[in-house]
Every structure is written in C-alpha cells, then in structure tokens.
Amino acid sequence: MKKTLYTLLLAASLLPLGAAAQSITRLNPTNWWVGMKHNTVQVLVYGPQAGTLTYTVNYPGVKLVKTNTVENPNYAFLDLIIAPTAKPGQVALVGKKGAKTVTQNWELKARDNAVKAQGVTQADFIYLAMPDRFANGDPSNDKFADMADPSSDRAQPFLRHGGDLQGAAQHLDYLKELGVTAVWFTPVIENNQGLTDEGGAKRSAYHGYGFTDHYTVDKRLGGNAAYKAFVQKAHGMGLKVVQDAVYNHIGNNHWFIQDLPMKSWLHQWPTYTNTSYRQQPITDPHAAQIDRKVTLDGWFVPFLPDLNQQNPYVANFLIQHALWTVENFGVDAWRIDTYMYNDQPFMNRCNAALLQEYPKIHIFGESSVTSIVDQAYYVRNKIDFPFKSNQPGGLDFVLENAMLAGLKEVGTPGATGWDNGAQRVYQALAQDAVYQDPTKLVTFIDNHDHNRYLSEVGEDVAKYKMGLTWLLTTRGIPSMYYGTEILMKNFKDPSDAEVRRDFPGGFPGDQQNKFTAAGRTEAENDAFRFVSTLANYRRTHPVLSSGQLMQYLPENGQYVYFRYSDAGTVMVASNTTDKATSLSTARFSERMAGFTKARNVLTGETISDLKTLQLPAKTALVLELMK
Numbered sequence: 001m002k003k004t005l006y007t008l009l010l011a012a013s014l015l016p017l018g019a020a021a022q023s024i025t026r027l028n029p030t031n032w033w034v035g036m037k038h039n040t041v042q043v044l045v046y047g048p049q050a051g052t053l054t055y056t057v058n059y060p061g062v063k064l065v066k067t068n069t070v071e072n073p074n075y076a077f078l079d080l081i082i083a084p085t086a087k088p089g090q091v092a093l094v095g096k097k098g099a100k101t102v103t104q105n106w107e108l109k110a111r112d113n114a115v116k117a118q119g120v121t122q123a124d125f126i127y128l129a130m131p132d133r134f135a136n137g138d139p140s141n142d143k144f145a146d147m148a149d150p151s152s153d154r155a156q157p158f159l160r161h162g163g164d165l166q167g168a169a170q171h172l173d174y175l176k177e178l179g180v181t182a183v184w185f186t187p188v189i190e191n192n193q194g195l196t197d198e199g200g201a202k203r204s205a206y207h208g209y210g211f212t213d214h215y216t217v218d219k220r221l222g223g224n225a226a227y228k229a230f231v232q233k234a235h236g237m238g239l240k241v242v243q244d245a246v247y248n249h250i251g252n253n254h255w256f257i258q259d260l261p262m263k264s265w266l267h268q269w270p271t272y273t274n275t276s277y278r279q280q281p282i283t284d285p286h287a288a289q290i291d292r293k294v295t296l297d298g299w300f301v302p303f304l305p306d307l308n309q310q311n312p313y314v315a316n317f318l319i320q321h322a323l324w325t326v327e328n329f330g331v332d333a334w335r336i337d338t339y340m341y342n343d344q345p346f347m348n349r350c351n352a353a354l355l356q357e358y359p360k361i362h363i364f365g366e367s368s369v370t371s372i373v374d375q376a377y378y379v380r381n382k383i384d385f386p387f388k389s390n391q392p393g394g395l396d397f398v399l400e401n402a403m404l405a406g407l408k409e410v411g412t413p414g415a416t417g418w419d420n421g422a423q424r425v426y427q428a429l430a431q432d433a434v435y436q437d438p439t440k441l442v443t444f445i446d447n448h449d450h451n452r453y454l455s456e457v458g459e460d461v462a463k464y465k466m467g468l469t470w471l472l473t474t475r476g477i478p479s480m481y482y483g484t485e486i487l488m489k490n491f492k493d494p495s496d497a498e499v500r501r502d503f504p505g506g507f508p509g510d511q512q513n514k515f516t517a518a519g520r521t522e523a524e525n526d527a528f529r530f531v532s533t534l535a536n537y538r539r540t541h542p543v544l545s546s547g548q549l550m551q552y553l554p555e556n557g558q559y560v561y562f563r564y565s566d567a568g569t570v571m572v573a574s575n576t577t578d579k580a581t582s583l584s585t586a587r588f589s590e591r592m593a594g595f596t597k598a599r600n601v602l603t604g605e606t607i608s609d610l611k612t613l614q615l616p617a618k619t620a621l622v623l624e625l626m627k
Contacts, residue, residue: 022049022097024104026255028317029324030215031107034061034086037357038323042068042316043106045076045093046256053095053102061086062108070313071262077313082108115235116330117358120182122439123545125472125535126242126479127180130448131188131221132160132206134482135167135506141220148194148253149204152220154507157497158203165217165226167506169233174515176237178485178528179535183234184242184335186448188227190216193251196303201495207448208244209337210251210304214321224328231330240332243325247318247350248338249304257305265314267297267306274298275306279340279369283377283385296341309346319350323357332361335442339365339378339394348390355392364393364442364477372398372431380436393440396476400444402428403470404456407463411578411618421576422559425470426551432475443476446484452499453481454489461487461523462618465530466574469620472534473563473572475549485531486514486524530602534622537601541624542567550591558583558615562591569595569625575615583613598623 025047032041045055051073057064061083068077078093090105120126136142142162143152154161165188175183187208195202208218217227231241250257260266275298281291299306309315325331334354339347351363367378376383379394406421432438445467446453457463464487471478482488483503490498505513513519520528538544543565551561557577563570569591575581585592598607601622607613615621 022053022095022100022102023047024050024093024095024102027093027104027106028215029320031109032082032324033109033111033327034082034088035084035111036082036323036327038320038353039082039084040065041080041082041320042313043078043080043093044261044313044317045078045095045104046074046259047102049073049097050095050102051076053097053100056094056096057091058094059086059089059091059108062091068313072260074259075261077316111327114232114330116332117326117361118240118332119360119362120240120242120333120442120477121362121545122475122477123539123542124181124240124477125179125538126182126184126442126477127175127178127482128184128186128444128447128479129168129482129503130163130186130207130500131165131168132163132208133500133502134163135171135503136162136164136508137166137168137170138164138222139508141222144219147220148192151195151204154502157495157501158201160204160206160220161502161507162220163502163506164220165222165230169230171506171515172234172237172239175239178532179539180239181539182240182242182333184333184479185244187211187244187246187337188217188221189214189246190218191251192218193253193303199495205251207500209246210249210253211246212251212254214317215324228329235330241330242333242335243329243331244335244337245322245325246337247307247309247347248341249300249306252303252305254305261313262311264308264311267299267308269298272299272302274302275300275341279367279371279374282340283374296343300338300341309343315346315349318346319353322350322354326354326358326361334361334363335395336363336365336391339391340367340369344378344387344389351390351392355390362393362440362477363391364395364440365391366395368397370398370401372428372434376434379441381434382436383434392437393442393477395479396441396443399425399428399441399474399476403445403467406576407457407467410463410466410576411460422554422557422574425474426554426559429474429549429551439475439477441476442479443471443474444479444481445471446481447479448481448500449492449496450499451491452489453484454487455491459489460618461527464527466576466618466620468531469534469572469574469622472531472538473544473570473622474561475563478538480531485528486520487527533602537622541570543570552588557581560588562588564591570601571598571623571625572620573613573615573623574620575617577617579617581615581617583615585610585613592625595625595627597627598625 028044051069055067063081066079088110093104095102152160189211190213191205191210192212193205193210217224276294281287379391402424406424409421505515547563547565559574
C-alpha cells in the first residue's frame with residue numbers, strides 16, 4: 001500500500017500539458033497588504049503553461065524584480081517588491097506569449113486596525129478543541145457532494161461529525177465561565193482528503209492535519225468568513241485565538257500535489273521511506289547522517305507528503321502563508337505541528353518573519369520528546385548546541401510525562417518520601433535552567449493525541465484535581481483539552497476516535513447538554529467548578545501569571561512550592577500519600593516569613609495559624625498567603 005501510493009503520487013506529478021492554452025487559474029498568496037514589513041512577496045502563479053509567459057507589472061509602488069520558472073511549465077514565481085508608497089488596489093499581472101495576453105488581478109489591501117497577534121503568556125489558559133467534535137452551529141455545511149469525502153455520520157467514529165466554527169462561537173460564553181482566555185483549534189484549513197484505510201477502518205481527515213489548499217478554511221467548518229467572524233467574536237469577548245500550523249507535510253489531495261511544481265518540492269526517496277519517529281539522532285553528537293535524514297525527511301505517514309523546506313520556493317510559500325494568515329484572520333498565537341520533523345534553519349527563518357511583523361505573537365511547537373535536552377533543542381536555550389533555535393516556546397511534553405507518571409504513584413499505600421510521585425514533577429522543573437525562558441513553555445496534561453486525562457489517572461477524582469492544580473499553578477502557559485472539565489474519559493486503544501468524542505450538547509438532537517450546569521451530573525459540576533475556580537483565580541491574580549517559582553524537595557510524600565511576586569504569594573502544598581498528614585511550615589520560612597494567615601483559594605476558608613497545615617490524603621492545597 002505504501003509503495004503503491006507513493007508511486008502514484010510521483011507518477012501524477014510533472015505531467016506535461018502539451019499545447020494547452022496559457023491561462024492563470026490560481027495566485028498564492030491570494031493578496032497582500034500595503035505597509036507590511038515583509039514587503040518582498042513571491043507570488044506563485046499557476047495555470048496551463050503559465051510558466052511560459054513573459055510577465056510585466058505596471059502599478060505604482062510595485063516592482064517586478066524577477067520571474068522564476070521551474071521544471072513544471074504550469075508554474076511561475078514572481079518576485080515583487082511593494083514600496084511604502086504603494087496604495088491599495090488591484091495589481092494587474094500581465095503575461096504575454098506571442099499574440100497571447102493573459103491578465104490576472106492581484107489585490108493589495110489596506111491593513112485594518114483589528115486586534116491581532118496579541119500572543120499568549122502565563123496569564124492565559126488555553127482550551128484545545130477539535131472543531132468537528134465540539135459543536136455544530138450550521139448543519140447545512142456538514143457535508144458536500146463535491147468533496148473527496150462527502151460523508152458526515154456521527155454514528156461512525158472515524159467520519160466527520162459536523163462540528164463547525166459557528167457552533168464553537170455559540171459556546172464562547174461557556175469558555176469564559178470556565179476561565180479560559182485563549183482557544184486553540186486543531187487545524188481549520190481545508191482538508192479535501194478522501195477516506196484513508198488505517199487498520200481496516202475507513203477514516204476521514206476530520207482532525208485537520210492534511211491541508212489541501214492553504215488559503216481556504218474548510219467549508220465544512222464554515223469557510224474563511226466563518227473563521228474571521230469567530231476570531232472577531234472571540235476578541236470581542238476578551239478571548240484570544242491560537243492557530244494550529246502545519247509546515248512538515250500536506251494532504252495527498254493538495255492541489256499542487258496533483259501537479260508538482262518540481263520534483264524537489266517534496267522529500268523524495270527511491271522507495272517510500274517513513275520517518276523513524278525517533279528524536280535522538282537530531283541532538284546526538286554521535287548520530288549517523290542517515291538516521292538524521294530518515295527522522296527529518298522520511299514521511300510522517302504515506303498519505304501526508306513531506307515538504308522539502310530547503311527548497312526556497314517551498315520555504316517562501318510557507319512563510320508567506322503564515323504571515324497572510326495572521327494578517328487576514330487576526331489570530332494571536334501560532335502552534336506548530338510536528339515541529340521536530342521540520343528543517344530547523346527554515347523554522348528559524350519562519351519564526352523570525354512572524355516575530356518581526358508581529359512582535360507580541362507567541363510561537364510554540366509540538367516536539368514529542370522525552371528528555372529535557374531534546375526538548376530544549378527546539379526552543380531558545382542555554383545549551384551549546386551547534387544549531388540554536390529561535391522558537392520562543394514549545395509544548396512541554398517532559399512536564400506532562402512527569403505529572404502523569406507521578407500521579408500514577410500518588411496514594412500508593414504505605415509509600416512516602418522521594419518515590420511517591422511528585423518527585424518526578426520536581427525533577428522536571430529543577431532542570432529549567434536549560435531554557436532561555438521556561439515560562440514560555442505551554443504546559444498540558446492531555447491532548448487530542450493522548451489518552452484522556454481522567455482515564456490516565458484511573459478515574460481517581462482526587463488525583464484528577466491534584467494534577468489540574470499543578471497545571472494551573474506552576475510555571476508556564478497552561479493548556480487543557482476539551483471535555484476534561486466535565487470528566488470526559490477514554491483511552492486511544494482501540495482507536496484515537498475514543499478520545500475525540502463529541503462534546504455532549506454541542507450537536508442537534510443531543511439528549512444531554514454539558515454546556516449547562518443543569519445538563520451535568522453532580523460529579524461533572526464539581527469538576528467544572530474546580531477548574532473554573534482555579535482558572536479564574538489565575539486570570540485575576542498576577543502572581544500566577546508573572547510570579548517566580550520556588551519549589552522545595554519533596555519529603556514524606558509532601559511537595560510544596562510557591563509562586564511569588566510583588567503582587568502576592570501563593571503556596572501550593574500537596575500530600576501525595578493515601579493518608580492525611582500534618583505539614584510543619586518552619587522549613588519554608590524563606591517564603592513564608594511575615595505571613596500570619598492564608599485563604600484557601602478553592603474553598604474560601606481562612607487559615608489563621610500557618611505553623612502547621614493539615615493536608616488531606618491525595619490533596620493539593622492552594623493558599624493565598626496574607627499578613
């Protein structure tokens with residue numbers, strides 16, 4: 001199957017169109033703006049024999065510097081410089097060949113004053129959702145007969161279910177109540193992919209990671225207009241929006257895969273070669289080049305062709321699309337899929353372009369690694385690597401692994417001291433010195449690719465609350481997967497569809513509506529209130545968004561840390577044993593001196609004597625210290 005599909009992809013590329021009439025059917029980027037710092041734009045021109053035309057541009061302030069032609073005569077790449085004096089309008093791109101003249105307008109727009117690229121910081125709490133599985137606001141766009149995957153059936157776990165951006169917009173008030181400040185969707189860009197056969201099951205691309213047209217939001221989610229409207233509504237409610245970007249690969253139905261610009265557009269191998277998914281060859285100073293090459297240039301899966309970012313045309317295409325997306329839709333932050341599989345010099349170039357244009361934007365990539373050294377490699381760090389990344393942040397997989405492994409040990413009967421769970425969290429945070437700024441890491445405890453958090457901790461609500469307390473009070477930018485707040489559960493085995501179930505109440509005909517307190521069970525409301533209380537406290541108390549972290553070595557199953565600044569001091573004291581314990585605070589005088597009482601953030605209770613604290617079994621107290 002792998003070799004056959006790979007061979008078909010190559011066979012379909014670079015096919016000559018003979019003497020077809022010259023025409024232009026596509027321009028990418030679809031437009032640009034006057035006044036951008038990035039004022040040199042390479043316009044991809046596509047159409048039958050479009051690369052055989054001689055191009056001219058006659059527009060004040062726009063200069064055609066060079067016309068680039070490539071292997072495929074259906075492509076031309078026009079290098080344009082847009083002067084600061086250029087005005088908004090329609091730029092006529094004129095192509096001639098003999099008596100034939102082809103004209104296509106390319107728009108220069110005025111930049112608007114809409115809020116955009118605000119970035120996310122420790123003051124934020126990110127909510128990750130899959131649009132197709134969150135809420136359906138417009139059933140009329142559930143399926144289209146003209147798409148490669150024309151199906152929508154909620155009874156089938158691997159097919160599309162009909163969730164869309166309009167549906168998500170209708171529940172932003174729910175996210176506000178929860179204490180969320182930023183929404184991150186899995187990719188919204190068009191995935192006009194056919195069904196794939198994986199493990200004997202036909203699967204759709206509802207997840208969004210197989211782009212087929214970079215400049216089009218999937219119409220099953222509502223299209224470009226719906227995405228822009230969602231961002232504007234979110235901003236109007238004080239919420240930010242995180243864009244999920246994919247540079248490493250595209251869908252095999254992408255329009256330029258059907259007619260490759262050039263063979264080097266993709267990573268090519270004599271026969272199909274999959275990535276090894278191994279992180280070690282990238283940072284290993286002793287690694288063989290072939291191992292590095294397989295990790296980086298091998299395809300992620302057979303139906304996601306691997307882009308060659310060392311090709312300058314590919315690099316320009318991707319960088320311009322990133323800038324276009326932020327400017328056009330107004331998104332605030334940039335999450336990058338499969339970051340470690342990308343060409344890292346290209347990533348530095350792309351990151352730099354985004355940060356130059358939008359200095360406040362936050363960029364955090366997905367590098368699913370297991371060691372601190374490997375994680376640090378992909379962000380700004382203090383290690384003497386031959387290559388230095390400029391990525392500001394990243395997803396903190398190491399801390400996630402530490403929290404989950406530690407929580408599984410919490411409450412082990414008779415176990416106390418160093419080996420009772422929290423030491424794993426302590427050790428991960430104790431190595432923060434390798435990062436230039438660890439507070440820019442995005443922390444999480446679950447996502448769309450992992451087992452549901454509640455299931456990971458054995459459906460133990462005490463452990464569930466302890467882990468979420470750590471997530472929402474330690475350093476970093478916390479992120480939570482949709483439904484965790486209402487105790488959604490399940491494992492990836494037998495399939496990832498089990499951890500991507502529809503949010504109850506988000507779809508017409510749902511018998512239960514978990515968006516409302518009345519529709520939730522008592523246990524679900526307790527979980528919702530717990531998350532909401534902590535998240536809203538975090539939102540309104542700068543000490544958790546800008547305070548320093550000081551942690552103490554875990555002792556006797558007790559783990560204590562502080563967040564502190566001029567704005568205040570918060571103490572988090574965890575009892576990871578299965579029995580109630582007393583905690584003498586004399587050891588913490590460095591941070592507690594001068595404080596005489598505390599308020600329990602979760603209960604509102606005032607504690608007037610801080611000399612000894614009572615810690616219930618498997619519980620983390622969050623205390624706001626007071627004088």
